[in-house]
Amino acid sequence: MADDSASLDSLRQQIDAIDDRLHDLVMERAALVGRIAAAKAGTPGAALRPGREAQIIRRLVGRHSGTFPRPALVRIWREIMGALVGLQRPFSVAVAQPKRGAGYIDLARDHFGVVWPLNVLPGSSHVVREVANARASVGVVAAPEAAGGENWWLALVSEMTNTPRVIGRLPMLMPEIPPDHPEPLHAFVLATSEPEETGNDRTLLVVETVPDVSRDRLRTLQTGVGLECVSMLASHRDDDRWLHLAEVTGFVAQNDARLIALVLANTGTIRSTRVIGGYPVPLSA
Numbered sequence: 001m002a003d004d005s006a007s008l009d010s011l012r013q014q015i016d017a018i019d020d021r022l023h024d025l026v027m028e029r030a031a032l033v034g035r036i037a038a039a040k041a042g043t044p045g046a047a048l049r050p051g052r053e054a055q056i057i058r059r060l061v062g063r064h065s066g067t068f069p070r071p072a073l074v075r076i077w078r079e080i081m082g083a084l085v086g087l088q089r090p091f092s093v094a095v096a097q098p099k100r101g102a103g104y105i106d107l108a109r110d111h112f113g114v115v116w117p118l119n120v121l122p123g124s125s126h127v128v129r130e131v132a133n134a135r136a137s138v139g140v141v142a143a144p145e146a147a148g149g150e151n152w153w154l155a156l157v158s159e160m161t162n163t164p165r166v167i168g169r170l171p172m173l174m175p176e177i178p179p180d181h182p183e184p185l186h187a188f189v190l191a192t193s194e195p196e197e198t199g200n201d202r203t204l205l206v207v208e209t210v211p212d213v214s215r216d217r218l219r220t221l222q223t224g225v226g227l228e229c230v231s232m233l234a235s236h237r238d239d240d241r242w243l244h245l246a247e248v249t250g251f252v253a254q255n256d257a258r259l260i261a262l263v264l265a266n267t268g269t270i271r272s273t274r275v276i277g278g279y280p281v282p283l284s285a
């Protein structure tokens with residue numbers, strides 16, 4: 001008994017020593033980000049670097065071993081980076097919570113952390129407006145299929161400079177879901193900054209067609225020019241034209257030759273294509 005409590009004491013002392021080291025490292029990391037902020041000063045754009053953050057998380061998850069749960073590991077680093085982004089420039093989050101208890105507030109908090117203001121709004125159109133008007137640094141909106149008919153993605157089809165773009169998808173680590181459970185909640189992150197290429201990305205593309213074209217046909221047309229369509233997320237009729245939201249593999253820029261080829265090879269069907277953003281592919285649990 002005496003031995004057990006002696007070893008318990010010693011184990012707790014080791015934990016205290018580890019906590020000190022962890023804490024020192026967190027403070028040291030914050031100081032380094034202070035230097036990064038100074039180096040970024042004078043450069044336009046947001047402090048937030050979604051691609052860099054995704055690469056950090058992927059690297060850590062990739063080297064992880066032992067019993068500490070990966071979702072908890074990701075959560076710790078999300079909290080650290082969420083805190084540090086707002087130390088560089090004012091940072092705030094607007095989140096659309098279409099109905100009570102819908103879970104989007106948790107998704108936003110889990111990703112951006114507890115430190116900076118989080119403004120909860122009733123719908124995604126409000127969030128788009130807050131981001132466009134720079135009243136929020138980032139916005140979190142439900143994936144189109146769960147956005148209750150709110151086609152926020154249509155507002156992103158614009159060349160105006162303050163038009164929000166999709167820069168992320170939440171959660172960054174997909175939870176493990178038992179087979180008979182519904183699809184987990186997911187959301188997109190909007191900002192007026194550009195998405196960043198990470199080496200494992202997806203792009204959101206709005207394809208304008210006249211007349212309407214089936215989702216299967218649109219997938220085939222995309223494949224024909226070398227674009228791999230992951231899914232067709234939504235469609236919307238606007239008078240005589242149709243707008244389709246496609247999710248394609250890879251980081252595709254607006255001037256990508258495949259987008260030009262898609263229109264040229266299908267004149268009379270496809271009128272235009274518009275990249276509305278992209279995101280690092282989330283990790284699966």
Ligand SMILES: O=C(O)C(=O)C[C@]1(C(=O)O)C=C[C@@H](O)C=C1
Pocket residue numbers: 033036037047048049050052053056080081084085088
């Ligand atoms: O690398 C940067 O530019 C940083 O600002 C540092 C840091 C980090 O904590 O590692 C913080 C915020 C950015 O979104 C990305 C990374």
